[in-house]
Amino acid sequence: MGAVPTRSPTHEPANEAMTTAPTAPLPPLLAASRGDTKIVPVLASAPGKAILFGEHAVVYGKTAIATAVDLRSYVLLYPTPSARAVTIVFPDIQFRVAVPLESLAAFTHAPSPTTAPRDLDPDRRAALTAIIKAQCPDVLPTQLAAALAVLHVLLELCGDTVPPFTLVLRSEIPVGSGLGSSASLSVALAVAMLAGFGVVGCSQVEEVGAAKRKRARTTSEEVATAKDDKKEAMLRTVNAWAFASEKVIHGNPSGVDNTVVTYGGSLAYTKGAGMVPLTGCAAFEFLLTNTLVEKNTKIQVDKVRHRRDLLPTVIDPVLDAMHHLATTAQSLLTAETADLSPLIHVNQTLLAALDASHPAIDNVVALTSAHGLPSKLTGAGGGGCVMTYVPPGTPAETVDLAMADLRGAGFDTFKTQVGGMGVALHRVAADAPVARVGEKRARDDADEEGAEVKDWDQWMARFEKPVGDHKICDHLNTAVLGAPIDGAMVAASPASLPRKAAPVDVGRRVDEPFPPVSSDRPHNDSAWRRASDLDGWDHPVDRDVPMPMIPQAPRRTSPSQPPSPRGSDAPRSPSDAAPYVPPQGNATSTRPSSTPGPSPFAVAAAVTPTATTARDVPIPTPTLSPADESMRGAESSRTSAIPSETPAPNPLFVMDIRAVTAWSSAATVGAALGATLLLVIMKRYGWDGVHSHWTTPMPAAAPELPPPPPLARRESVASTYYSPMVGVGSLEAATPPIDLTVPVPPAPAPAATTNVDRAPRQFRSWAAYRLSDMPDYDDDGSVVSLGREFRVW
Numbered sequence: 001m002g003a004v005p006t007r008s009p010t011h012e013p014a015n016e017a018m019t020t021a022p023t024a025p026l027p028p029l030l031a032a033s034r035g036d037t038k039i040v041p042v043l044a045s046a047p048g049k050a051i052l053f054g055e056h057a058v059v060y061g062k063t064a065i066a067t068a069v070d071l072r073s074y075v076l077l078y079p080t081p082s083a084r085a086v087t088i089v090f091p092d093i094q095f096r097v098a099v100p101l102e103s104l105a106a107f108t109h110a111p112s113p114t115t116a117p118r119d120l121d122p123d124r125r126a127a128l129t130a131i132i133k134a135q136c137p138d139v140l141p142t143q144l145a146a147a148l149a150v151l152h153v154l155l156e157l158c159g160d161t162v163p164p165f166t167l168v169l170r171s172e173i174p175v176g177s178g179l180g181s182s183a184s185l186s187v188a189l190a191v192a193m194l195a196g197f198g199v200v201g202c203s204q205v206e207e208v209g210a211a212k213r214k215r216a217r218t219t220s221e222e223v224a225t226a227k228d229d230k231k232e233a234m235l236r237t238v239n240a241w242a243f244a245s246e247k248v249i250h251g252n253p254s255g256v257d258n259t260v261v262t263y264g265g266s267l268a269y270t271k272g273a274g275m276v277p278l279t280g281c282a283a284f285e286f287l288l289t290n291t292l293v294e295k296n297t298k299i300q301v302d303k304v305r306h307r308r309d310l311l312p313t314v315i316d317p318v319l320d321a322m323h324h325l326a327t328t329a330q331s332l333l334t335a336e337t338a339d340l341s342p343l344i345h346v347n348q349t350l351l352a353a354l355d356a357s358h359p360a361i362d363n364v365v366a367l368t369s370a371h372g373l374p375s376k377l378t379g380a381g382g383g384g385c386v387m388t389y390v391p392p393g394t395p396a397e398t399v400d401l402a403m404a405d406l407r408g409a410g411f412d413t414f415k416t417q418v419g420g421m422g423v424a425l426h427r428v429a430a431d432a433p434v435a436r437v438g439e440k441r442a443r444d445d446a447d448e449e450g451a452e453v454k455d456w457d458q459w460m461a462r463f464e465k466p467v468g469d470h471k472i473c474d475h476l477n478t479a480v481l482g483a484p485i486d487g488a489m490v491a492a493s494p495a496s497l498p499r500k501a502a503p504v505d506v507g508r509r510v511d512e513p514f515p516p517v518s519s520d521r522p523h524n525d526s527a528w529r530r531a532s533d534l535d536g537w538d539h540p541v542d543r544d545v546p547m548p549m550i551p552q553a554p555r556r557t558s559p560s561q562p563p564s565p566r567g568s569d570a571p572r573s574p575s576d577a578a579p580y581v582p583p584q585g586n587a588t589s590t591r592p593s594s595t596p597g598p599s600p601f602a603v604a605a606a607v608t609p610t611a612t613t614a615r616d617v618p619i620p621t622p623t624l625s626p627a628d629e630s631m632r633g634a635e636s637s638r639t640s641a642i643p644s645e646t647p648a649p650n651p652l653f654v655m656d657i658r659a660v661t662a663w664s665s666a667a668t669v670g671a672a673l674g675a676t677l678l679l680v681i682m683k684r685y686g687w688d689g690v691h692s693h694w695t696t697p698m699p700a701a702a703p704e705l706p707p708p709p710p711l712a713r714r715e716s717v718a719s720t721y722y723s724p725m726v727g728v729g730s731l732e733a734a735t736p737p738i739d740l741t742v743p744v745p746p747a748p749a750p751a752a753t754t755n756v757d758r759a760p761r762q763f764r765s766w767a768a769y770r771l772s773d774m775p776d777y778d779d780d781g782s783v784v785s786l787g788r789e790f791r792v793w
């Protein structure tokens with residue numbers, strides 16, 4: 001199937017444009033209301049993202065391909081007139097600060113809602129940091145960065161007339177793992193602020209409603225054009241403000257993250273040239289695996305920049321190659337049976353050349369390659385998440401086996417699809433306490449506002465609580481008001497919404513169902529504690545009610561180092577920095593007593609017959625330049641989530657790796673030659689998987705290969721790959737030995753050979769997402785979708 005472009009192919013570079021000139025005519029609401037700024041309660045959300053191709057290269061003007069993913073951040077904003085403060089609450093990273101309004105009054109400047117948000121200059125950054133530290137002396141850099149982003153956006157919008165309000169952010173996106181938690185925060189924050197202060201939202205809703213009424217009298221094309229213009233203007237505004245927030249957190253982001261998070265779907269993005277929505281291209285499934293290794297985007301980007309400065313003639317061609325991969329992928333994505341496997345594989349290799357990978361990432365790549373599924377890091381790398389491409393026609397069992405192996409190795413993994421809803425506003429269902437008062441506007445008199453605050457505070461307590469594996473919106477019982485993906489912000493909302501509306505899936509073709517999506521989702525593994533246990537945490541409700549625990553992914557901890565809050569990217573002193581130690585093959589450690597025992601996946605993996613384990617996979621000891629050394633010293637803790645005995649069920653892969661290892665050792669050259677000879681013989685006798693083991697799983701019948709020896713007992717499921725670098729979150733894989741007395745089952749049938757040409761097409765087409773297929777309003781005016789993809793929660 002070919003591409004089906006449905007709208008103007010290239011959008012202007014909103015990120016850059018908005019930094020210099022106004023791009024969207026905005027109501028002069030704030031200027032008019034200076035001294036009397038009001039805020040409307042808002043719940044907004046934005047997705048996470050995955051970069052499929054071109055991370056890092058995109059910083060240097062190369063093209064990247066990115067997609068929204070189905071994990072979201074939610075920002076709740078509501079007035080708190082009695083507080084005389086701006087209260088910022090980040091439950092995911094255990095932070096809460098109440099900034100007195102008086103301290104913000106010093107920032108006298110004209111608000112800029114009708115122009116571009118400015119960058120946060122160093123002086124203001126220092127001043128705002130001092131204000132936050134005056135309230136929270138122990139604030140961590142992670143917390144500080146996010147709080148600064150909020151205050152910067154706020155001051156740019158309001159100048160010195162900041163009203164008292166509370167802002168709460170909850171996220172399903174693991175913090176700092178390459179899935180765009182900061183971009184999602186920034187976009188949700190931007191739209192919540194812009195809508196809360198009336199810059200976008202209400203008036204546009206009315207105009208969209210008017211467009212609907214006009215529709216009977218005008219051609220649908222005219223209406224669509226008018227709506228598209230409004231939608232585009234709003235999205236550009238949100239994107240520009242989100243970019244300003246991203247810059248506060250990261251310094252010099254390329255803009256790809258906030259753009260894809262704002263618009264949703266998938267797109268090709270080139271800094272300075274804008275983005276091209278990828279419509280009409282083949283959908284495909286992929287896995288996201290969290291290595292649970294903390295990474296820091298800024299440090300990763302600095303590291304690549306440093307390497308490029310050192311070796312420009314070497315690194316520039318690498319970046320060019322990444323660009324070509326991205327543009328090739330862009331074309332291939334429109335092909336009926338495109339197989340992106342080689343591109344994924346090469347991109348990962350190039351990222352490793354930039355020193356953006358990590359042993360834990362390499363391990364995920366190895367584990368999935370053993371099943372014929374190519375993987376690459378996604379985002380900044382150095383930890384974080386890995387995306388695994390599932391080529392069209394891959395048997396479901398292959399994916400399941402790969403996922404079981406990944407989980408058995410201690411990684412978080414889940415299935416997802418490219419594309420998804422961008423930024424959105426939500427409406428609370430009718431029977432929720434907040435819905436009753438939510439219809440009041442901030443222009444209500446003081447008494448009514450008092451009642452409103454009370455209810456919002458109750459609801460905020462709900463918003464803060466963990467929700468386990470459920471979506472936050474399920475927990476909150478809200479509905480999406482409008483999803484401005486390629487579209488307008490908000491449509492007319494119904495008078496009342498059902499408690500939990502049935503999903504509206506506007507993009508799905510009935511004859512091509514989605515592949516099943518795992519209910520297993522990553523979540524923030526922030527340590528939820530009793531509210532009263534948190535320093536400086538003045539939770540208004542449920543103070544003494546124990547907060548339910550989110551099931552924790554096992555954190556790897558070094559016995560010598562105390563655990564620290566997740567997400568900290570606090571710089572550490574060089575003396576704290578442990579040297580980079582190569583993997584200890586026989587290292588054992590113990591799982592912390594609080595850590596749950598091995599998961600069913602671990603046991604399942606343990607009984608999988610396997611001749612070798614992931615421990616045998618060599619991890620090269622890096623040769624570091626002095627500059628790299630110092631960079632590593634300054635880097636946040638890097639921990640390994642790699643267990644010692646992860647089954648590697650594809651013997652060929654293991655053999656391959658061993659051959660490489662052997663070649664690296666003069667003493668085992670003979671073994672390497674023997675292994676090579678064996679491969680050549682196997683190739684000679686018709687096994688053409690030799691050259692492409694990473695794209696083609698082992699054939700069903702491979703009589704040449706002896707069955708792997710049974711595994712009757714597994715000594716441990718985790719150990720250390722290399723010692724933790726420094727401080728926070730330096731957690732080591734640990735588990736007590738597991739006594740497996742269960743009989744060893746027969747070897748599972750190997751996965752069938754993948755043949756994309758013959759494989760039935762199982763993945764639906766994105767053509768269903770075309771704007772022209774987009775649903776419009778229901779007759780009763782209650783349909784609220786304007787996006788390319790839309791659902792009611």
Ligand SMILES: Nc1ncnc2c1ncn2[C@@H]1O[C@H](COP(=O)(O)OP(=O)(O)O)[C@@H](O)[C@H]1O
Binds near residue numbers: 146169178182249380
């Ligand atoms: N749920 C959250 N609550 C508060 N701040 C967050 C949250 N998620 C992300 N952040 C902010 O974003 C930063 C992580 O951004 P980044 O390193 O780019 O990771 P990612 O790859 O997930 O975007 C954190 O240090 C924090 O400042």
Ligand SMILES: C[C@@](O)(CCOP(=O)(O)O)CC(=O)O
Binds near residue numbers: 055058178180181254
């Ligand atoms: C490395 C980079 O290309 C992507 C970073 O993504 P993330 O912050 O890891 O989600 C940086 C950028 O594009 O600004």
